[in-house]
Amino acid sequence: MYTEKVMDHFQNPRNVGEIENASGMGTVGNAKCGDIMRIYLDIDENQVIRDVKFKTFGCGAAVATSSMATEMVKGKTVQEAMEVTNKAVMEALDGLPPVKVHCSLLAEEAIHAALWDYAEKNGITIEGLEKPKTDISDHEEDEEY
Numbered sequence: 485m486y487t488e489k490v491m492d493h494f495q496n497p498r499n500v501g502e503i504e505n506a507s508g509m510g511t512v513g514n515a516k517c518g519d520i521m522r523i524y525l526d527i528d529e530n531q532v533i534r535d536v537k538f539k540t541f542g543c544g545a546a547v548a549t550s551s552m553a554t555e556m557v558k559g560k561t562v563q564e565a566m567e568v569t570n571k572a573v574m575e576a577l578d579g580l581p582p583v584k585v586h587c588s589l590l591a592e593e594a595i596h597a598a599l600w601d602y603a604e605k606n607g608i609t610i611e612g613l614e615k616p617k618t619d620i621s622d623h624e625e626d627e628e629y
């Protein structure tokens with residue numbers, strides 16, 4: 485039921501780990517299954533993503549989509565990284581089974597949360613970026629899970 489690319493990224497995930505003193509960090513939870521994803525971004529002075537790492541307490545599809553998503557944002561500017569949507573990641577993986585589509589959102593949302601963190605720290609605006617709704621490192625609002 486999974487494509488070869490999904491199996492490859494699940495079995496040999498790229499960019500697993502963490503970055504100390506990351507330029508931006510985002511943690512999100514998946515409302516559907518309760519799984520958790522954290523993304524770390526290292527961004528240089530030209531707003532280029534130099535390095536990216538992820539950690540997840542999530543399913544195989546979440547691992548594969550995060551692995552692919554991190555590969556896709558590496559080397560891009562923060563603005564270009566906005567084009568790495570869950571749809572783009574799924575296409576790059578040759579598709580996911582429909583019941584697993586929500587898993588691919590975890591990677592996109594965690595990247596957005598990390599970009600948001602970076603933008604806030606640096607007082608910049610990233611076009612099209614909205615405050616992440618499911619950033620579970622921020623418990624101020626009552627969110628429905």
Ligand code: FES
Nearest residue numbers: 517519543546587
């Ligand atoms: Fe939770 Fe896939 S089932 S992320």
